[in-house]
Amino acid sequence: MLGKIYVFGILFFGAPGAYVMTLFVDRGAGVFISFLLQNTLWVASTLAGWVLVMKGNITDHKKMMRRSYALAFGAVMLRFYIFLFNTFGHGVNFEHNYLIIAFASWVPNLLVAEWVNRLEEKS
Template sequence: MKTVKKLLWWLGFFWILILSGGTFFQYYDLQHKSEFLQIKQQAVKTGWYLPAFYFHIIASSVLLIVGFFQFSKKVYNNRSLHKLLGKVYVISVLFISAPGAYVMTLFINRGSWVSLSFFVQNTLWVVFTTAAWLYIKKGDVNSHVKMMRRSYTLAFAAVTLRLYIFLFTVFGDGVGFENNYIIIAFASWIPNLLLVEVINIKKEQNIFAA
């Protein structure tokens, strides 16, 4: 079981590095020449989309890495480091990445269901992150940890979204075929959240059984 957990840990970290590193190398020069931005020219012309886009992707890359290590026992046991990284994560989510995502949602051109999926996901992300912060301010560590699991799994949806896009493109008909993007949009975060709820229940049972 420990071997499986380590394998999943490294696999998750690998995909986070791929996403964060790819984001940096693709957008570091701020030249707006990427394929994605080329198809978003109408949104770019509004003047709202680009700032929101860069705020979102840069902050998301940072918080994905920071949040990932918050679940490491070594970091968790280093209270000052854990607290510092927690502040970086919360600020990145609530004041940079999530607001940017809300603006980007206004310019989604893949239908109302896809827009709804990202809007609900982003709103839950804000709610869970805010709740996690409020719980730790009250000293309720158990509730804080559960909320942080929920928050981070919605952040990790950025990874699963791109993984599904890759799989649909390589092994299927691509993301533009009929309702594929609707499926991907919801599948990128709902299964993640359900899995975390199972983990939270298991952890709660272990606490009461101890």
């Protein structure tokens, strides 16, 4: 039941809202591309996870949902990095800091999810 709520929430509320917010980010083309890519991968991995579980492929479903959760957690990491850059750095307006933050908020998360998926394959 929780999985159904998650998928419904992402596909009908989270992702559409994220796409709309992406349109209003005025931080340059790189940041726009980062958020657009993250949102698209988030929707794709969530949809793929749902399709996989409907087909009974639980192993691949788990892997895909790890990717989806990692991309969703990017929103938390974005705020964390903004806090760090504002507290210990030069803020988010300094040169290309927001571009760095935009990619750093989700790419490492996705890499960790892939690493966990590979570890699970080996065991």
